[in-house]
Amino acid sequence: MTFAIDIRNLSLNYNDFTALKDMSFHLEGGKIYGLLGRNGAGKTSLLSLLSSFRKPSDGIIKIAGEAPFENANIMANVAFIYEKDYSDETEKVKGMLESAERYRPNYDAEYADYLINIFKLPLEKPVNKLSKGMQSALNVTLGLACRTPVTIFDEAYLGMDAPTREIFYKELLADQERHPRTIILSTHLVSEMDYLFDEVLIIDKGNLILHEEYETLASKGASITGSANTVDDFVSIMTQLSEQQLGGTKSVMVFGYLTEENRREAKQKGLDVGPISLQDLFIHLTREED
Numbered sequence: 379m380t381f382a383i384d385i386r387n388l389s390l391n392y393n394d395f396t397a398l399k400d401m402s403f404h405l406e407g408g409k410i411y412g413l414l415g416r417n418g419a420g421k422t423s424l425l426s427l428l429s430s431f432r433k434p435s436d437g438i439i440k441i442a443g444e445a446p447f448e449n450a451n452i453m454a455n456v457a458f459i460y461e462k463d464y465s466d467e468t469e470k471v472k473g474m475l476e477s478a479e480r481y482r483p484n485y486d487a488e489y490a491d492y493l494i495n496i497f498k499l500p501l502e503k504p505v506n507k508l509s510k511g512m513q514s515a516l517n518v519t520l521g522l523a524c525r526t527p528v529t530i531f532d533e534a535y536l537g538m539d540a541p542t543r544e545i546f547y548k549e550l551l552a553d554q555e556r557h558p559r560t561i562i563l564s565t566h567l568v569s570e571m572d573y574l575f576d577e578v579l580i581i582d583k584g585n586l587i588l589h590e591e592y593e594t595l596a597s598k599g600a601s602i603t604g605s606a607n608t609v610d611d612f613v614s615i616m617t618q619l620s621e622q623q624l625g626g627t628k629s630v631m632v633f634g635y636l637t638e639e640n641r642r643e644a645k646q647k648g649l650d651v652g653p654i655s656l657q658d659l660f661i662h663l664t665r666e667e668d
């Protein structure tokens with residue numbers, strides 16, 4: 379089951395500080411959405427609104443056509459997985475799984491056992507005695523096994539080592555294939571996780587500055603390299619993200635779709651056209667002006 383998400387003119391204020399500004403977007407659901415932004419951009423603020431942890435200051439949130447705040451029907455179908463403080467959590471891993479099974483209608487106990495096994499989590503250990511990475515693996519296990527129509531992972535990998543993160547990514551893709559839902563992943567590990575995303579949203583200082591399909595985005599930028607004058611001439615009408623020059627050779631990153639004709643022209647002029655990564659785009663789109 380997948381739920382669509384509709385956000386219209388959404389704002390969130392913390393007293394006199396505006397964390398989210400007049401944000402609007404639509405997620406049709408059934409996909410993996412990557413949510414990117416610099417520190418303090420507003421990712422957790424947005425996700426906590428979607429998860430009904432907070433009420434918007436202004437604007438409308440609709441999940442499956444309904445406002446989620448204090449709406450038990452919607453809240454049971456949205457899971458928000460984030461780095462919780464488990465220092466006082468004396469419940470055993472086993473007990474946490476049992477609570478999830480009681481509360482979440484789509485919970486798959488067999489799949490949870492499988493994940494506990496591959497993450498090597500001890501069922502009989504109290505949660506506050508687990509290492510940080512193990513606590514994250516438990517969170518991810520609950521997030522995946524609950525199979526909620528909207529599942530939100532807010533930097534859920536924190537503390538996990540690289541092999542454990544790999545297991546998480548692999549399981550996420552495999553389970554999404556079997557049981558498509560609306561998954562939102564907020565992350566700073568852009569180059570490590572970009573292949574997971576169907577669509578990408580970038581937030582900067584409380585504004586949504588980009589929402590694109592990952593495939594479109596990947597073809598939307600390019601690096602143009604060659605002799606400085608020729609490069610300057612070629613990119614003069616394009617949106618330029620950054621440039622580097624070494625002697626007479628220059629490389630400019632541009633944002634925007636290059637047509638077949640553009641590419642032919644570049645080739646004729648002896649210019650190299652290379653891809654740019656989502657990480658490059660992200661860095662340049664959210665760079666502070668000097």
Ligand SMILES: Nc1ncnc2c1ncn2[C@@H]1O[C@H](COP(=O)(O)OP(=O)(O)OP(=O)(O)O)[C@@H](O)[C@H]1O
Pocket residue numbers: 392395397415416417418419420421422423424
């Ligand atoms: N409870 C709060 N009271 C006041 N300001 C807050 C509160 N929570 C967040 N903020 C502010 O709102 C802005 C957005 O914070 P948020 O946690 O949503 O950012 P983020 O994109 O998740 O950042 P990070 O990547 O560092 O986790 C920041 O300037 C932050 O200081």
